[in-house]
Amino acid sequence: MGETTIIIISLIIFNLVLIIFISAIVIFVRQYRIKKKVHLAEIHSIDEIHRQELLETQVEIQSQTMKHIGREIHDNIGQKLTLASLYTQQLAFENKAPQINQNIENISDIINQSLIELRQLSKSLTDNSLKNSSISELIEQECNRINDLKICDISLDINSNITIESYQVKSFLFRISQEFLQNSIKHSKCKNIYASLHQDNDNILLIIKDDGKGFFIEKLKSTGIGLKNMKKRTKLIGGSFLLESEKNIGTKLTIEIPLK
Numbered sequence: 001m002g003e004t005t006i007i008i009i010s011l012i013i014f015n016l017v018l019i020i021f022i023s024a025i026v027i028f029v030r031q032y033r034i035k036k037k038v039h040l041a042e043i044h045s046i047d048e049i050h051r052q053e054l055l056e057t058q059v060e061i062q063s064q065t066m067k068h069i070g071r072e073i074h075d076n077i078g079q080k081l082t083l084a085s086l087y088t089q090q091l092a093f094e095n096k097a098p099q100i101n102q103n104i105e106n107i108s109d110i111i112n113q114s115l116i117e118l119r120q121l122s123k124s125l126t127d128n129s130l131k132n133s134s135i136s137e138l139i140e141q142e143c144n145r146i147n148d149l150k151i152c153d154i155s156l157d158i159n160s161n162i163t164i165e166s167y168q169v170k171s172f173l174f175r176i177s178q179e180f181l182q183n184s185i186k187h188s189k190c191k192n193i194y195a196s197l198h199q200d201n202d203n204i205l206l207i208i209k210d211d212g213k214g215f216f217i218e219k220l221k222s223t224g225i226g227l228k229n230m231k232k233r234t235k236l237i238g239g240s241f242l243l244e245s246e247k248n249i250g251t252k253l254t255i256e257i258p259l260k
Contacts, residue, residue, distance in 0.1 A: 081118065085111045117149070130171055135204075136160045136197060138174045142181060143195055151185050152210075157196040162204060169257060172233040173206060179226050180208050180253045188212020188251060202259050209252035214245045 088108040130138065136158045143154040164170040177195070184190050190212030197206050227243065230253075234241040239257040 081111055081115050085115065130174065131167065134160070134162065135164050135170050135173055136162050138170075139177050139195065139197055142174075142178060143193075146181060146185060146193075149185075152190050152193055154181075154193045154195060157194070157198075159198045162197065162199045164204070164259070166237075169237045169259075172237050173204070173255065173257060176230045176233055176253075176255060177206065177208060179230050183226055184208075184210040184212060184251070188214070190250065199259075204257045204259060206255040206257075207253070209250055211250040214247045214249050214251055216247070217243060217245055 085108055088104050088111065091104050133141070137160075140156060140158055143156055146152070147154050164173070181193065181195075184193055188210050190210035193208065193210045195206075195208045197204070199205075230243075231241050234255055234257075237257060239255055242254040243251070244254075245251040
C-alpha cells in the first residue's frame with residue numbers, strides 16, 4: 001500500500017507539473033500572439049501615417065507645379081500668342097488681296113481660340129477653385145468648359161450634395177476625371193460623353209464613358225502614362241479602379257472611393 005500510495009502521489013504531482021507546464025506554454029503562446037497582433041497593428045498604423053504624409057507631400061508638390069505651369073502659360077505662351085494675333089490683324093489691315101485676307105483671318109481666329117483655351121487652362125491651374133469648390137462643382141465646370149469647345153456633347157448626372165472633407169481625395173478624384181475627359185476629346189473621336197457622380201452610403205461612385213473608337217487595354221497598360229497616373233491616384237486614396245474599352249464601342253471608367 002505504501003509503494004502504491006507513493007506511486008499515485010508521484011503521478012498526481014507529475015500530472016500537475018505537466019498541466020502547469022502546458023498551461024504556461026499556452027499562456028505564453030497566447031501572449032505572444034497578442035503582442036504580435038499589437039505590433040503588426042502598430043506597423044500598419046505607422047505605414048498608414050507614412051502613406052498619408054507621402055500623399056500630402058505629393059499633392060502639395062503637384063499643386064505648386066501646376067501653379068508654376070499656369071503662370072508660365074499666362075505670362076509666356078499667352079503673351080506670345082497675343083503678339084501673334086496682333087501681327088495677323090496688322091497683316092489683314094495692310095494686305096489688299098481678299099483671298100489672302102481670308103486666310104489671315106482664319107489664322108487669327110485659331111490664335112484667338114487658342115488664347116481663350118489657354119487662359120481657361122491657366123486659370124484652372126492657378127486659382128483656388130479646388131479648395132473652394134465641391135467635387136460636384138469642379139466636375140460640372142470641367143464638363144461645361146469642354147461643352148463650350150463644341151467638340152463633343154457631355155451629359156451630366158451629378159449629385160450636388162456630395163461633400164468630401166479630404167482635399168487629397170477631392171483633388172485626385174477631380175484630376176482623374178480631367179485625365180479621362182481630356183483623353184476622350186483628344187484621342188477617342190467620340191461624339192458623346194456621359195459623366196455620373198453619386199454617393200452611396202459611405203462610398204462615392206464616379207462613372208465616365210464615351211462612345212469613341214475604343215482601344216485594347218492590354219496594349220495601353222505598358223505605354224499609357226495617363227492610365228498609370230489614374231490608377232496610382234486611385235490607389236493612393238484607397239479607391240477601386242476599373243477601365244473598360246471596346247473597339248468602335250467606347251471606353252468606360254469606374255472609380256469607387258470609400259469616405260471612411
